[in-house]
Amino acid sequence: MTQETQQPQQPIAAVDAADERLVRVVSPADYLRQLGGRLRGGDLGMLPVIFGLIAICAFFYSREPTFLSSRSLVTMTLYAAPLGIIALGIVLVLLLGEIDLSVGTVSGFTSATTAVMFVSHGQSLALSILVAIALGAAIGGGYAVLYVWIGVPSFVFTLAGLLAFEGALYWVLGDQGTINLPRGSGLPVFTRQKFLTDGQGYALVAVVVLVYVGSRLWTVRQRRAAGLTPPNVLGIAIKGGALAVGLGWLTYYLGIDRGWGYLPVLFAGLVVLMDLLLRRTRWGRYVYAVGGNEEAARRAGIRVGLIYGSVFVLCSTFAALGGVLVAGQLTTVSQSSGTTDTNLTAIAAAVIGGTSLFGGRGSAYSALLGILVLQAIRTGLNLMNVDSDVRLIVTGAVLLLAVAIDSVARRARSSSGRG
Structure with missing residues (x-):
């Protein structure tokens, strides 16, 4: 047995890990650092409108609880x-x-x-x-x-x-x-x-969460196959859990009245479809x-x-x-x-x-x-x-x-x- 065969094989580093100029997001700390850099550079994304919507809801709720x-x-x-x-x-x-x-x-x-x-x-x-x-x-x-x-x-x-x-x-x-x-x-x-029944609403939430987690896991597999650093699996699990809890509670709360209407579900579906086309296709x-x-x-x-x-x-x-x-x-x-x-x-x-x-x-x-x-x-x-x-x-x-x-x-x- 030669000396080369006795030495353990070293793991091959991801391509983006070998180049310090490339931004990698692996841990929550990496994500926060990247987010801070984007905000300092003026890349605000949808944060202003999200905070604005929260402020508008808080203002009107304080004036009229209904x-x-x-x-x-x-x-x-x-x-x-x-x-x-x-x-x-x-x-x-x-x-x-x-x-x-x-x-x-x-x-x-x-x-x-x-x-x-x-x-x-x-x-x-x-x-x-x-x-x-x-x-x-x-x-x-x-x-x-x-x-x-x-x-x-x-x-x-x-x-x-x-x-x-x-x-x-x-x-x-x-x-x-x-x-x-x-x-x-x-x-x-x-x-x-x-309107969707309560059972249909919760089933739709489960489908949405499974599709989200499945798409992110598919991204992990693709990046590993390409020799790139994959997204953090724990982060995917946390986001999937938060999505399930948020949509599940909203489904319960809307169900107190009539539940999810077919029309908002159609609108949300078109938004998700266009988002996927814009982010995941060559046309987008x-x-x-x-x-x-x-x-x-x-x-x-x-x-x-x-x-x-x-x-x-x-x-x-x-x-x-x-x-x-x-x-x-x-x-x-x-x-x-x-x-x-x-x-x-x-x-x-x-x-x-x-x-x-x-x-x-x-x-x-x-x-x-x-x-x-x-x-x-x-x-x-x-x-x-x-x-x-x-x-x-x-x-x-x-x-x-x-x-x-x-x-x-x-x-x-x-x-x-x-x-």
Whole structure:
């Protein structure tokens, strides 16, 4: 037996462990150090909106304890979901540094199309909804052509769309002006009366926790196979346990009234799906790359036009879906559908939730957090019997504060070399 075979084999260090320039997050102390460095560099993420939401809830609860009652929270989630779906599309557009000012009127026009087909022409509800969503996707495709092939700025063609689709809404409704959806039809029942049972709610929580823990363990396996330092398994277990406890308690508390509505569950599912697409797919990485620096992305071989086109299509599709769901909640479509503050609410929710107006930074969860902030403000002020003009002033002030925080953080990132 040779001397080489007698020596024990040394474990091979991970690739990122061998390079001190690479940031590794293994222990809780590593995570805290990384978090502190990000905050000092202006990378605030969603922390401002989370703290803001906590402060808003604490303020309204101190003034009106029923604000955090089970019934109030159930109602809040129900009415936040449709506008949150529209805001989800705005998040995607803002990630590219663009804007869509027409999501409100697109939602009104497509919902009117659904109502006319279903009520006036006797078509099936499923077909009417599918036509509305397809119409929304076609509108997004038209926007993509205007932007990619002709070079019209998004502000211009979406402003034109805001006006044009408001006219189309009036044209579709015609002399009727208002169409009422039958309350017993599928859409109003789905958006207003469908709730998970307690057993279904807890089963959904278990599925969510298992999917989260499973995805993180899969990441551990992939990083080990690539020779990189895997995430801390204890940290994954702690986060999974906290998620289970938090969602389980929320399910119990909402169950005191009616429980989880189908509509908020659909909204949350779309948020999670878009988050996975943005973080875990090549398309999502390309979206951030184009939003961060379009020219650099083009030189790297990314098909920039395809990315812009897909995002505009998704944005208008989400607007159409959100508009149809709003119509189901209100059980009516009128000439005011989507033409009031829908545009501003969706854009404000995306920005307040932490999506940067300068592109390249944000998350699908921005739509969820942002619309919860706005709905909390609306619900709290309504409980305090405050006039609607004050609500608009407060919403505008919160939006201005969010943009100011984003601007300050952007300067801090630039000075620290984080971009």
